[in-house]
Amino acid sequence: MQCKNCSKIIDVGDNFCRFCGSNQNNNKIVNKNQNDFWKSELGIIILTLIMGPISLFYLYKSNTISEESKKKLFIGILFFSLVVFFILFLSFRILFRYYIQIFKEIGY
Numbered sequence: 001m002q003c004k005n006c007s008k009i010i011d012v013g014d015n016f017c018r019f020c021g022s023n024q025n026n027n028k029i030v031n032k033n034q035n036d037f038w039k040s041e042l043g044i045i046i047l048t049l050i051m052g053p054i055s056l057f058y059l060y061k062s063n064t065i066s067e068e069s070k071k072k073l074f075i076g077i078l079f080f081s082l083v084v085f086f087i088l089f090l091s092f093r094i095l096f097r098y099y100i101q102i103f104k105e106i107g108y
Ligand SMILES: [Zn+2]
Pocket: 003, 004, 005, 006, 007, 008, 017, 018, 019, 020, 021, 022
């Protein structure tokens, strides 16, 4: 591999040239790939599982997913979020009723 600045031979994968010290931009490429992962279809699905509908923001900003896939993912994320919210709502309602019953039995 050649240095991008001075064109001397350096080891493959070196981030900096050992002769002139210039950055070979390997770090930037790695960071870019990591950022792009969260805008890929798999990244969006994982984000939805972790953060819910916040992933819609990443879906909107993604430039690696086709419009057709975006529409499908958008509907999928909305549906998934609604189901999760509904389950949470039911769980809280059951818990709430349970606590009210306990309070009544205690005598408040
Ligand atoms: Zn160099």
